Amino acid sequence: MRRFSAFAIAREAVRHHMGWERHWRSPAPKKKYDVIIVGAGGHGLATAWHLGKHYGITNVAVIEKGWLGGGNTGRNTTIIRSNYLQDPSAAIYEKSRSLYETMSQDLNYNVMFSPRGVIMLAQTHHEVRGYQRTAHANALQGVKTEWIGPQRVKELCPIMNIEGPRYPVLGGLWQARGGTARHDAVAWGYARACSDMGMDIIQQCEVTGVRTEAGRVVGVDTTKGPIDCDKLGMVVAGHASHLADMAGFRLPIESVALQALVSEPIKPCMDIVVMANTVHGYLSQSDKGEMVIGGGTDGFNNYTQRGSFHHIEETVRALNETFPILSRLKMLRQWGGIVDVTGDRSPILSKTPVEGVFVNCGWGTGGFKAIPGSGFAMAELMAKGQSPLTDEFSMFRFREGKFIDESVAAGVAH
Amino acid sequence: MLILECPYCGVHAEETELSPGGEAHLKRFGPGSSEDEFEGYLFVRENPKGVHFERWRHAYGCGKWFHAARCTTTLEVFGTYPAQTTEPPKDIKDKISAKRPGWRWRDFA
Numbered sequence: 001m002r003r004f005s006a007f008a009i010a011r012e013a014v015r016h017h018m019g020w021e022r023h024w025r026s027p028a029p030k031k032k033y034d035v036i037i038v039g040a041g042g043h044g045l046a047t048a049w050h051l052g053k054h055y056g057i058t059n060v061a062v063i064e065k066g067w068l069g070g071g072n073t074g075r076n077t078t079i080i081r082s083n084y085l086q087d088p089s090a091a092i093y094e095k096s097r098s099l100y101e102t103m104s105q106d107l108n109y110n111v112m113f114s115p116r117g118v119i120m121l122a123q124t125h126h127e128v129r130g131y132q133r134t135a136h137a138n139a140l141q142g143v144k145t146e147w148i149g150p151q152r153v154k155e156l157c158p159i160m161n162i163e164g165p166r167y168p169v170l171g172g173l174w175q176a177r178g179g180t181a182r183h184d185a186v187a188w189g190y191a192r193a194c195s196d197m198g199m200d201i202i203q204q205c206e207v208t209g210v211r212t213e214a215g216r217v218v219g220v221d222t223t224k225g226p227i228d229c230d231k232l233g234m235v236v237a238g239h240a241s242h243l244a245d246m247a248g249f250r251l252p253i254e255s256v257a258l259q260a261l262v263s264e265p266i267k268p269c270m271d272i273v274v275m276a277n278t279v280h281g282y283l284s285q286s287d288k289g290e291m292v293i294g295g296g297t298d299g300f301n302n303y304t305q306r307g308s309f310h311h312i313e314e315t316v317r318a319l320n321e322t323f324p325i326l327s328r329l330k331m332l333r334q335w336g337g338i339v340d341v342t343g344d345r346s347p348i349l350s351k352t353p354v355e356g357v358f359v360n361c362g363w364g365t366g367g368f369k370a371i372p373g374s375g376f377a378m379a380e381l382m383a384k385g386q387s388p389l390t391d392e393f394s395m396f397r398f399r400e401g402k403f404i405d406e407s408v409a410a411g412v413a414h
Numbered sequence: 415m416l417i418l419e420c421p422y423c424g425v426h427a428e429e430t431e432l433s434p435g436g437e438a439h440l441k442r443f444g445p446g447s448s449e450d451e452f453e454g455y456l457f458v459r460e461n462p463k464g465v466h467f468e469r470w471r472h473a474y475g476c477g478k479w480f481h482a483a484r485c486t487t488t489l490e491v492f493g494t495y496p497a498q499t500t501e502p503p504k505d506i507k508d509k510i511s512a513k514r515p516g517w518r519w520r521d522f523a
Binding site: 299300301304309 | 415416430433434435436441444449450452453456457458459462463466468484486487488489
């Protein structure tokens, strides 16, 4: 792999940019790998990368049904934060946020991490109490957040109307080191680094079955033929239940569509990320100038990746009061992704009833921010069979009643 | 936008007039049940890519609960039927079989 650097840019500039190489190889699958990861999204690629970096496991294949980073990794609103209420969540999300800080250097790939600050608006008294509680919890967890009043909110985000009649801004939970990153670059950067370690990334290869012998995984059947493995990681978000079904176990997961939209590009007017859970919308401005708006989920199971008009209407209607300048903007594009939601709105990183099969799913509406931390923890779990970051996120916690209840802390915008 | 016919009042109601209620035909477990049964009843859910049965409420209409048979990949609706039953009626199952031969959902086929 030729490294990216200022020198490389200068070198290519004088030879008409003919020396850039493909970021990753596209090999045919081998007969057998030590580890197969199903799903070449952010979480799957991050898992593979951490397996190679920390545990020296590089005989790894990452199998992808569609194209790399084409699922939720390429469909989210790229928000990164770690202001969660419960200790296990704060631990893994804060680990993740801290890994984002050095990701561009670690991968030698510019993921454009922008710690511009994230504010979660409190627009009801219930939210005021909830976020103040979260701020206290974060102080104990070592996550730097603070509760701020409406005037400070206005200073941070002047385009906001804090005196709306229906949804006045009563304050907010401010995390200055939260922000955004370029979502595609995260997937591409990991893929490039994985490929450089000798891992095979196999796109357009759908897993059609999981082969087991005496309760242990021995391989997968795919549209490119059977591939053997010692360990199997399922990191497929919305399709987790579908894949678990092939391996013969069930998950406490339901898949729903979550949608987002962007406006036409306008001049810079907002340099932070705002999440407004009461009105079910979250908002940031991309480097191109588009306002990136995330909406709510559909209430019913589906795999359609498209969302619905009445949710768009709900989202923009509610945001209009708090952000009056949005009312004159044209919306450019709208899209949906299929998110995997658990009963307690927390993820599952776990061993499964099938020996050698590990599952990483249930990130629901907030998986992007967790990509590096999830990969770090999942790699430790797969390599060592145990990880302090994943202990609480077992798929068996529901049976034991040990929930990690983030539905109050996170609401719909996760 | 999803449009379902309410089997009680006959209204073809669109999504905003209805409230989704999750998986249909759940078997409820009470005191004395095993942990497996409780976990299955409370948390583990059918999440099929294809034919699905679910509960809906005609919330901004007659207010009654009913069941719908629907495809989760195409949003095609196979039919709706009243909630006072423990399994889908035969005509709905036949309709699904005609369009999705070989379908299975829990113990129904």
